[in-house]
Amino acid sequence: MRFFLLVTAWCISVSSFGQGRIESKALSSAALINNGGEDPNRKLTIYLPPDYDKESKRYPVIYYLPGIGMPNDWLSDKIKPILDHAIQTNDIASVILVIPDHYTLYQGSYFSNSSLMGDWITFTKKEVVDYMDANYRTIPKKESRALVGWSSGGFGALKIGMQSSEVFSHIYSLSPGLLILSDEFAPDSPSYKELEDITNPERLQKEWIGIPNVLVASGRAFAPNPANPPYFADFPVKFVEGKRIIDDAILKRWNRELPFNMIEQYMTELRSLHSLKLEWGRNDDFKNVVSSCRAFSKKLENLGIAHHAEEYNGTHFNRIFGTHGRIAKDMFPFLNDHLSFE
Numbered sequence: 001m002r003f004f005l006l007v008t009a010w011c012i013s014v015s016s017f018g019q020g021r022i023e024s025k026a027l028s029s030a031a032l033i034n035n036g037g038e039d040p041n042r043k044l045t046i047y048l049p050p051d052y053d054k055e056s057k058r059y060p061v062i063y064y065l066p067g068i069g070m071p072n073d074w075l076s077d078k079i080k081p082i083l084d085h086a087i088q089t090n091d092i093a094s095v096i097l098v099i100p101d102h103y104t105l106y107q108g109s110y111f112s113n114s115s116l117m118g119d120w121i122t123f124t125k126k127e128v129v130d131y132m133d134a135n136y137r138t139i140p141k142k143e144s145r146a147l148v149g150w151s152s153g154g155f156g157a158l159k160i161g162m163q164s165s166e167v168f169s170h171i172y173s174l175s176p177g178l179l180i181l182s183d184e185f186a187p188d189s190p191s192y193k194e195l196e197d198i199t200n201p202e203r204l205q206k207e208w209i210g211i212p213n214v215l216v217a218s219g220r221a222f223a224p225n226p227a228n229p230p231y232f233a234d235f236p237v238k239f240v241e242g243k244r245i246i247d248d249a250i251l252k253r254w255n256r257e258l259p260f261n262m263i264e265q266y267m268t269e270l271r272s273l274h275s276l277k278l279e280w281g282r283n284d285d286f287k288n289v290v291s292s293c294r295a296f297s298k299k300l301e302n303l304g305i306a307h308h309a310e311e312y313n314g315t316h317f318n319r320i321f322g323t324h325g326r327i328a329k330d331m332f333p334f335l336n337d338h339l340s341f342e
């Protein structure tokens with residue numbers, strides 16, 4: 001009986017220790033004041049570790065960028081039990097994690113500065129970070145900040161991270177896509193015709209159709225055009241009487257915004273990072289993810305930019321979440337090894 005009581009008490013103790021809490025805060029963004037109908041008041045979903053209210057110490061912060069079509073609440077429901085478990089099992093020491101709201105009219109900001117949608121880079125690296133440092137017990141230095149994301153959030157971690165090495169010292173990108181215009185996004189792919197054939201543009205605001213959602217969100221970020229309804233964006237491919245036409249000027253605008261093509265511009269910043277990792281599943285549902293990641297890693301290697309890259313046996317969706325997924329057993333331990341703790 002005494003043994004049973006001791007075991008029960010131990011289980012209760014472990015369970016209670018492992019419970020962090022979620023706070024939701026509203027941040028009114030000056031950077032996101034825009035003409036495209038996006039709300040500049042953004043939600044921050046903040047995870048505070050189990051010992052936050054019991055200690056007076058400061059904590060590193062993981063800034064998690066959501067993928068397209070993923071509201072913060074959906075992510076926080078998945079991330080909280082993972083991080084609770086990771087802290088409980090010592091896969092990572094106590095950290096703060098924050099998810100800034102990048103959900104837009106077309107389901108994603110694509111982590112860029114857009115004359116239509118606002119300055120999402122300044123919002124992320126300046127306003128969100130300043131808010132966290134002013135209102136929470138963070139360790140306010142770059143060595144204690146990581147920028148991470150999965151899917152298009154992984155794209156954002158690379159794109160914003162390479163432009164923000166003075167703010168973030170660690171980048172972790174899981175299954176990023178659209179680093180280059182290949183496969184589903186190549187100019188000769190059927191994706192652009194699929195987008196043009198959508199007769200009700202509002203569907204892309206309310207439904208997840210697939211690549212057309214990504215094309216519209218990225219078009220509004222990379223090549224906004226207030227004179228080109230219904231999406232108010234220019235695309236590198238259009239169709240005239242059924243014939244595919246590639247617009248070279250627009251294609252160049254899109255390419256300038258892609259992380260692969262930005263590497264040379266930010267080589268110094270990339271070399272100054274304390275850690276950089278990207279990973280992807282070799283059987284990813286989106287072929288572009290595999291080709292993008294392989295090309296991005298190879299280019300970093302050729303330029304002598306230190307980084308970690310891993311291609312594992314998985315798809316875009318499996319082995320990511322859950323207490324034994326890639327976030328729990330790969331990303332958090334990696335950050336635990338590289339972040340600067342108090």
